[in-house]
Amino acid sequence: MIMAFKRNRNLQSEINTGFGTSSSNSAGRYYNRDGRPNILKHGVSLLDRYSWYHTMLEMSRTKFIILIFSFYILINLAFAAIYYAIGPEHLAGMNSSSTIKTFSEVFFFSTQTFTTVGYGRISPVGFLTSAVATLEAFLGLLSFAIATGLFYGRFSRPRPFLKFSHNALISPYKNGIALMFRMAPFKNNRLADAEVKLTLAMRIDENGKLTNKFYGMDVEIAKVNSLALSWTVVHPINEQSPLLDLTHEDLLSTNAEVLVFVKAFDDVFANTVMTRTSYVASEIIWGGKFKIMYYPNEERTKTILNLEMINDYDKVDLLRPIPVS
DSSP states (O other): OOHHHHTTTTSOBOOOSSSOSBGGGOOSOSBOTTSOBOOOOOSSOHHHHOOHHHHHHHSOHHHHHHHHHHHHHHHHHHHHHHHHHHOGGGEETOOOOSHHHHHHHHHHHHHHHHTTOOOSSSEEOSHHHHHHHHHHHHHHHHHHHHHHHHHHHHHHOOOOOEEEOSOEEEEEETTEEEEEEEEEEOSSOOEEEEEEEEEEEEEEEETTEEEEEEEEEOOSOOEEEEEOSOEEEEEEOSTTOTTTTOOHHHHHHTTOEEEEEEEEEETTTTEEEEEEEEEEGGGEEESEEEOOOEEEOTTSSSEEEOGGGTTOEEEOOTTSOOOOO
16 A cells, blocks of 8 residues: 555544445445535335435426426326316317317316316316316416425525536645645625635555545635635645645545535525535646636726636646745
8 A cells, every 4th residue: 555645644534524434335436526425325215215305406407497397298198188088078168170189179278277277168077077177276286386386495595606626736836735626606696704624535455454534634725704706725735734745646546535515604695505526536637727717807897707717727847836826
């Protein structure tokens, strides 16, 4: 195993990460880039495994709209099939002769019943058709109430709206080197008292047994009063760093992963928001320096934050110290 890390055995390992110490019982990265734990849960049924409310709130906007629209179409197709099976003659006002036109009339009657619009040209005749229409109207009211709640929940849920750089960089820093990554708010939310915490996760061979080890990583600035522009988080690689004297190959061999935890206060929601992400060894680039991603406008009256540049960096020589911006 890596000799450089054995020299740093006096570093205090964290035990409050929630991922356990047995490396043989875990695999893959700890957190995905979107901040979700990289965990699959078995032992319970599919319905018990997922909270549909959390799933619908965390789903992307496009998937959410498609799902709602698909549910609306499918449930109306199902009720249209029921009405058609009962018989179009049990729907007063039908004036279509062909099968396709008849089914389309039945489908639109279903949509009018489901939404409780009820134009009145077509109406149910008989107990069975009226009972089905009553059930559909009831389900329609429930469905729209749930959809309205989900739309409000997605709209009102406090979120940090932070974008992270794709890669972390090992960059020249002062008289040495440092691990750096950056983040920036991408919406017009206002974040105050932003804090960041870094943890290095490694799989270390201890007496022939792979063990998960977690080490705190000090950062140059752990808290900023206002997160309005980009924030380059800097972890100096010095005597207190678990990365001291480690190479890229060392990080790859130990499945190293930098866990990032960010917490801030959103003064519009008047609530604390948090997010997380991680960088595995293959996402850490050695010898890079981020380009500055903000600059004044032509009139020099405002500062422009160019979010397209959040991943831009220049290749640099790690042996040549340069100042960090």
